[in-house]
Amino acid sequence: MxxxxxxxxxxxxxxxxxxxxxxxxxxxxxxxxxxxxxxxxxxxxxxxxxxxxxxxxxxxxxxxxxxxxxxxxxxxxxxxxxxxxxxxxxxxxxxxxxxxxxxxxxxxxxxxxxxxxxxxxxxxxxxxxxxxxxxxxxxxxxxxxxxxxxxxxxxxxxxxxxRPRFKKSFSMTYLLSVVDGLTVFKAMTIPVSSTFMFMFMWLVLPDFLGIDISNKAMILNTALFSGTVFFSNKGINFYFLTLNKDFPYLKAVGVNLNKFIKKRIWSLNLISILIPSISLYFFLNYLGYGFIDISLFLFGVSLAYFLCQGIQMLEIIIFRKYHFKNAKELDAFSIPINTRITLYIIRFVPVMVCLLFNQIKLFGLWGLILLNIVYISIIYCSLYRYMLSKVIKGDNHVHFIH
Incomplete structure (x- = not known):
């Protein structure tokens, strides 16, 4: 004691x-x-x-x-x-x-x-x-x-x-050795700040936002649209995978990079989704929405998160080519115009496709939910696997003698 x-x-x-x-x-x-x-x-x-x-x-x-x-x-x-x-x-x-x-x-x-x-x-x-x-x-x-x-x-x-398995589990200390604490804090709090700005405008200027939540399908649409705004900035996964220079060395000593990256990404996904979702839960509960409506809204926001994360997998491949030393250098980097146009297209097209087919009224609520799950799962899984294949190939600037 x-x-x-x-x-x-x-x-x-x-x-x-x-x-x-x-x-x-x-x-x-x-x-x-x-x-x-x-x-x-x-x-x-x-x-x-x-x-x-x-x-x-x-x-x-x-x-x-x-x-x-x-x-x-x-x-x-x-x-x-x-x-x-x-x-x-x-x-x-x-x-x-x-x-x-x-x-x-x-x-x-x-x-x-x-x-x-x-x-x-x-x-x-x-x-x-x-x-x-x-x-x-x-x-x-x-x-x-x-x-x-x-x-x-x-x-x-x-x-x-x-325990020996700790070496392959998620460690916040390891994350902070790759990305500085201030950048981690910023990446975690920007979605929260966007969430609170959205909630404030919902309370004060609901007509300006043009939010229509008259039925459950519109609740899902609003959640998807809002989520793409909340999570459009660079996330923790983006910084962790873009700035990480350990992958070639880990690969050389026999670490399974697929499992190594997967465990850390899903741990960071949980943190990134959880914090804004809790804020939204309190807010929607305050507005008097029922458990089903709140769950549907949070589900839509989570889908939007994975859509944005899938898009960022391509951005990771683009930014890793520049071999940035730290997050400050990455954020200060002026992207070439052709790369910038490519990024705009990468970000714009999948989000617009998702938002547009959600306006189709031929599907019922469950059909709309299933369609979103299938579409976003294809986007996220395919781009994640593509990013992983590129990362596992290793850094051409690092060579090992066998």
Whole structure:
């Protein structure tokens, strides 16, 4: 217990470095580091116990810029802060190699470290969890599970580092050795930012968006269109596969590149889909949509994600030819005009074909769903296999003597 106490104290002390951007760390006890979170939580519990309806009424009656009530704004910001806060915390814990330091100097195991980080994250978001629990108990339980899930995505693979199969499993540390933490954070949060912009405009300017969700087929169409906007930017998979220079070496030592790439891509797919989907779930639940409608919308967004990912498989082949050193160099690169035109065609044609045949009213809802699944599966699987065949051939700049 004493070891756990000192470990979590050190973890809170380490936060000073990546939040204050300073080499000076103040010597604080665990109570000094955490009292503000506990005090905020207790204060909110006291307020909601005695004046919950008054607070809701006050927030509902006042508007920001005359277009959105503070109550609606809080409903949007609370899940956003919860998601982005946990992601930001976990990325910097990994980036600063806190686990390695604590394992070497304090003999903290992977499982102990995961427990410490999970408790730290719960303390940090405890005021937000109080707000959610008082609004809806089921959403509060879901929020706690979300904190657990986000923690698991980043750390559960690291718990199994003692097992031989870990060498072939997904590792966030390996991802950060290929793509810098800031680029990973940007690639993960841009779809979330697009999602929140979409939700804000849906609330404030629904006529401008021209959204028609009068039936389930239109819900699917709206989800597909929205998803192609959310995921049109370069994703984590794009950066990971474009910048990775280890494939020829892994191939030379006998690693099955097909399995190696497949495991990492699907882990990154899960992360990329999950975060915007959770935001949309909260939003659609707030608007009063039923479980079936929400599931259909999230299904359509997921299909759009795989369509965009399939298109990016071709872009990976194009960009790997330039052998970029890092993400900053890749983003700053000025693409030749002929390549740029090719990219526009690659991005435009599959998306337009998908959106156009969804306007055909000959198919029922299930026929439309099946058609989308078949079309997008063909696009994704064929382009994924094509990309993989090109990558497995290896880098011509690397030669091995046999």
């Amino acid at each position: 004493e070891k756990f106490y000192y470990s979590i104290t050190l973890l809170f002390l380490s936060r000073q470095g990546y939040w204050n951007d300073s080499n000076n760390v103040k010597e604080l006890s665990l109570l000094q580091s955490t009292y503000k979170y506990f005090f905020s939580s207790v204060s909110l519990i006291f307020i909601f116990c005695f004046a919950k309806q008054e607070v809701y009424k006050l927030l509902s009656e006042n508007q920001i810029w005359g277009i959105l009530s503070y109550f609606e704004l809080v409903k949007i910001l609370v899940p956003a802060i919860l998601l982005l806060g946990i992601i930001y915390e976990n990325i910097y814990v990994l980036k600063t190699k806190t686990e390695s330091t604590m394992r070497i100097f304090f003999n903290v195991t992977g499982r102990e470290f995961w427990n410490i980080v999970f408790l730290k994250n719960l303390i940090l978001v405890s005021p937000i969890l109080v707000v959610i629990f008082f609004y809806d108990i089921s959403l509060g339980i879901f929020a706690c599970l979300l904190v657990f899930l986000l923690n698991s995505i980043f750390f559960i693979p690291k718990i199994r580092y003692v």
